[in-house]
Amino acid sequence: MDVLDLTRLQFAVVTIYHYLFVPVSICLSATAAGFHLAWLRTAREKYLHLTKFTGKLLIVTFAVGVVTGLVQEFQFGLGWSAFARFYGDVFGPTLAIEGMLAFFLEATFLALWYFGWDRLPRRLHAATIVVVAVGTLLSAYIILAANSFMQNPVAYELDPSTGRAVLTSFTELMTNEVVLAAFPHTMGGAAMAGGGLLMAIGIWRTVADPAFRTLARVGAWTMLIGGAVTAISGDHLGKVMTAVQPMKMAAAEALYETATAAPFSVFAIGELGHDRPFFSIEIPGLLSFLGTGSFGGTVQGIDDLQTAYTAQYGPGSYVPMIPVAFWTFRLMMGAGILAMAVAAYHLWSTWETTRRVPPLPAFLRPGQGTPRWLRRFVLLAPALPAAANTFGWIFTETARQPWLAFGISKVEDGVSPGLTSAEVIASLAGFTLIYGLLAIAWYRLIVHLSRQPLTPVASEQEEPEPVPAY
């Protein structure tokens, strides 16, 4: 692999890894805030315990998100200095504002909340975790706006004297139609990821400690609602994408020729090549509907787009890697739908109804309790949404190729000029090693924290560390 491929690989590795923890933090901060407010309103001990329990998971996950997020901010300069120079005007302010506005809020108020239980008035203390939750949402929005610029560049003009992109309107940058569509989609995915973790821990622990039943159900509801948001907004995002990046959606279906009432393949066998038609199970008209909102709509094919782009941008290939786009798109949707099904089934099976239900087969009757297979494969709950999020990002980023920012600059123009393979191999090895160790430590700690009783024994000290004497 050459420097470009290695640098791309490194960017993918550190970004995908970072994004395993971020959605969980976003969701857990909102869930912790929810439990905390519920406790304040109802004064039920249960909610206090759930707040503290979720808070510990949040701190541990947030820490990994923070330290890996720091890398992201440096990456544009490290491996992509040409990109940083060219887009500094657009990207720099966005990152700076995210840091000043959202990151400070999150870091400072999370510490105030976590350490402030006996230092702050009750209501003020509850407000701190709400601020954290809002901060994570702000962070996510601003970063998605920066990414949306690369999907659909707006609010810039090219300065002919320096050859750099110059920002013309921040408002326009923040209201890019792509970010408006991508934000709910991404947040729905975040709810599924965090909800999945809570549900898994809840199910795993309910056997030993029935107090965890609520956690499992809250997690499952979060997943289900998040899933619904993801699906609805995903449909909208698909239409926006078809309008701004038709090549991406054509690649998602491996649709070579422009078609009206284009079908959507649920599954395909064979090479997704141009010449050899592949066998697939198709739903007629669905791709047209996803892309245009009408089952009879026209969807542009890869060949026509390639011709059009060659005429517009000059010779070269404008076709992304079709199999990657095709399969990541399906894996994203499949994993997401499966995750929703698992959550829904768990809710149904633990639904305690007093009403008579019609005679149903045992596995369809409500209130049967968590099924055995789900208890055994409990890791499905967090793993499926994590997989869906990851495939979604791989699809979004690779199906934009060869563009770095769509229509303005290509990936090979962004890499740092003096960088060598040796340097990238060295740093990639470092990231792989340290990130691997972080993952092991995070997993061990989550398992350890999950093993602790939800209702602390009265004599046990809450914080194992020494408390201040005053």
Next chain:
Amino acid sequence: MITFWFAVLVLTWVLYFVLEGFDFGVGVLSPVLGREEHERGAIIRTVGPFWDGNEVWLVAAVGVTFAAFPAWYAALMSALYLPMVAILLLLAVRGVALEFRGKHDSPSWRRRCDLLLAASSGGIVLLWGAVLGVLVDGLALGSDGEVTGTGLSRSLGPLLSPAAGLGALAALLAAVLLGATFLALRTTGPVRRRARDVARHTGTAGAVTLLLIGIGTGNRLALAAAAVVFIAGLQARRSREGTAFTAVALAVAGAVAAVFTAHGSVVLRSTLDPAWSLTRASAAAGPEALRLITIAGVLILPGVLVYQAWSYWVFRRRVASERVAS
């Protein structure tokens, strides 16, 4: 406008190095001053509520550099590729060691976290010091604003210079001094006593180093800082811990500001040809970007300073190392 943003940039870097400087110092000193497990716990507890907020100043500083001076950001990061990656990896290890330590009560887990915290804090301080040293010296910038040369020697070479070595040494001393005066201010009992002793000894050593840097570079700020640090060491001895910490913080702030303003309007000196140096004007972002971050900065940063100061106020009490029986 460009001058204003240069000032903001220096301010964010100064705040970063002062604030995170003391928690780096606490990290380095934790195994030295904390002889017992519960003492180390108390030492780490002194920075528990603050370190993350401090580290965000790095996010702000890098963000401001990228936003206001993209060419500088691009040149610096890609030139010092491997040192920067090393700093990031060590920061990752350190942040996780700090956050994970108290979440598990097995002694081996805590020992490992303590070790990682001390080692990574020390490593980061040395690397940042070296980077600051290199900033003073300048880099082999070509006409395109990128550092010339290829391979590992390109990114590691600058760190082998005497300026980098001196910077690393000064940074370590500064962090230890900041950490020691901070711990003297924030703890009780034997930890406080030991912290005071460390502050006194490093105060003298730090003053001598700064004096050397001041004489070597002819920088008056460094000379002033040397005097301040020396006084701080004395103040720590006399239990004037607040004064001592303030004095050291001021000295570090002065030293960092000196590094950034060492070459006037040149922000990154080219060692090959002065014409290829990056100046404030040539590295600055476009007017709309500057206008935008000005609005954002004026609206947001005062609020940040207020709520961060409030969080320091909330957690102002000393942390006792004696375990309180439940």
